[in-house]
Amino acid sequence: MNIFRRSRSLTISIILLSIIVFLGFTAGVLTDKEPLRTGYAVGLTAPSSQFPMGTDQLGRDIFSWTLYGIRTALFVSTISTGLTVIISILIGLPAGYFGGKLDQLLMRVTDFFLSIPRFILIIFAVIIFGPTLTNIILILSAFSWPTIARIVRAEVLSIKEREYVQAAKVLGAGNLDIMFNEILPNVMPPVLVAAALQMSDAILAEAGLSFLGLGDPNTASWGRILAIARQAIYVGGWWTLLFPSLFITATVLSVNLLADGLNDIFNPKSVR
């Protein structure tokens, strides 16, 4: 395909991502062990044929945990990013399009959210509402939209001056029609790029929360393995640190490359 020839980042990221997604989906086949069950082994066990990535102090299988961790990471990040994008559009689009008082109001709110340290706020919110997967997803989206909303608004501001928007007005198209059919498709490219970046942020945030013990206790998350690694590493359990970090890095990297690649191909002039 021509698209891949044009963007090397896109090619690499798609290959990496498909491997990761494949591993996540087939976790149940690749291992017969449950991710969070203790007692598969006695104490910290180094990687072996039985435990490809070793176990932790409580005998939990790191391999299965890491594979199931893919599901958590991708689930949390895609859903929360999707929500983030929807909220950003619903706020940024009217703000940029109508301007005036509405814009000022919406942008004040946005600025307020941008001015406070995001991760600390997320931690507080998770403590208050409780660490379930749904809550984490909602909280991540609730605090992540301002950056993308700003991007949407800025794009809308420049696009609404284009004559094709005025042409649609002259044809008699209504505001909703213009916002969603004429402007939105032209706003999407930079938004999708930002969304890919947001996704890698969300992966890191979820891992960070779990690391701090604020993840959903019933799901396998890379962050929690790392929290265990903090102690295990002193008694030589390097595998608890290495494998999950490797996966986090690979996923975040491939999502970032995806952002890069999207940027490459979204030049409107390159559409056939």
Add this chain to the structure above:
Amino acid sequence: MLKVEGLNVEYLLTSYKVDAVKNVSFYMKKGECIALVGESGSGKSTVAMAIMKLLPPYAKISAKEIMFDGKDILKADEKLMSEIRGKDVTVIFQDPISYLNPIISVGEQIFEALMAHNSKISDKDAQVQAIELLKKVKIADPERVLKMYPFQLSGGMAQRVFIAMAISANPKLLIADEPTTALDLTIQSQILKLLNNLRKEYNLSIILITHDLSLTSYLADRIYVMYNGQIVEEDTAEGIFSNPIHPYTKMLITSSQAIYQGEVKRLKDKMNSEKEVNSKVEQGCNFLRKCKDSNAECEKEPPLIEYNGLKKVRCWKL
């Protein structure tokens, strides 16, 4: 200075392809001005973009030779091209507005263009030079316009700002794609004079792309008439006007005279009889469908035939 030999450009679209430029060759010497005139959609802008390697990725260029100032453009990589584009060759694009950034002020965009040429320029000098440039293109209140944004300019002002940016770099070659379409007649003639002066002063070479024959007669040394991707006639400005041979060239001249005299209605009857005379034929001469005195020979494609020295025509009627 510039030599283009056998240039072909195809746009490969998903379901079919567009042959935008077919076997186009031309040359120009330093300080010369050549004009590409022709039908709308005949491939003039595509030729310009191909020389600058600015075509979209799905366009396929092939040519025997494209040489600019001793450099082989066909083999040039992106790095060399961006060097050539910023300094040696500048383009006045047909759609200046899309090349102006809507959220950056006019001033900053001109400063950037000046900086690309001379990175050591001080802010003050840039300001002075930018104002000087805007004055050259007859923009009122240049100081104010520097602080405005592209969407706040009128169509003609945006076009002139773009012209100012293009000439700011003191290029060796200026490709001007329909540079005066948004300008009123008095300003149009001032811009043409400005280009002519640059030519005399700095020995600037110009490729003028236009559909307006009357503009070419003032500036151009040689005219290439294009029709449907091909060059159909090539001659000096006088030669084209005093002795047009290709039927399309003739049609251009009669149409512009009819418009000049306000007799479009009478032209219409004439054109109706010309239009699609041979609509059945698919092969052969490109102009065959609209040509009123064609014969059997025309079903083969004519080559560019040399005709008494300078003139070349793609028509069997010679």
Add this chain to the structure above:
Amino acid sequence: MKQTIFSIQDLKKYYLVKLGLFKKAYIKAVDDVNFLIREGEAYCIVGESGSGKTTVTKMLLGLELPTEGKIEFLGKDLSKLLSDARSAKDFRKNVQAVFQDPFSSLNPRKTVKDILEKPFKVHNEKIEMETTERLLEEVGLIPPKEFLKRYSHQLSGGQRQRVCIARALALKPKVVILDEPTAALDVTIKAQILNLLIDLKEKYNLTYIIISHELPLLKSIADKISVMYAGKIVEEGAAERIFNNPKHPYTLGLLESIPPPDPKSAKTKTLPTLEGEPPSPVNPPKGCRFHPRCPYKFDLCDKIEPEKVEIYSEHYVSCHLFNRK
């Protein structure tokens, strides 16, 4: 008496632009303009680049609000008309426009087919396959099938302009506002489009408001011409009067700049130009706005603004030379 379509009174548009943190300026884009446009008329506006032509049409289309003055469409106030959804829709259906820049007036993410179907969708009208194809054929984009699938950036400048014209004519409007409709077209196609416009006008009694700097073109289509300079109309009258009997010095200068299509005269003759600096729209010259460039200037000109004088039936000039008092 023919029906009045648009009536414009004392129309002004001042744009406020920020020039730094504390500096602001008012751009007097349109300053006190009056005119009437009657049914079936081709009303043409010519004038210097930046003189406010586009701004006038944007106000007629309700895209910009006038700073001062009144616009009436068929005797009704335009802003009131547009605030009511039903009458607004009616107005939109009957008044169409072709914008000045054919490159930015087509959405880059839509195909020509989408673009031409949009007007029908907006007004809930039936679209037939042939409709869009016929529209393209009319503006000379042949074969239409090939063009329907393309995106706007896959068209040449002139092809885009013709798509814009096709879109404006799609709904068979009563009034069409055309801002430089043929600037990107070569003469043969120019003539074709002009013929199309003339035909439609004769057939359906269309009203046109045409902005163009190609004066020769207007000879064939214009009924009335008004000449703008620095935000004001300096001369207005029937087309033949303007071409054969121009009065205002700026109109004279403009007509003299028409390059003849004959190179023997053009090459030898230097291009005629109007000398002098263009007028500032922020601080326009006092008195008559044209006086700094006017070859006939006398003592009154830089002091008093000339009034509009009717020197012949419906031929108005704003110039002290023609003020008999």
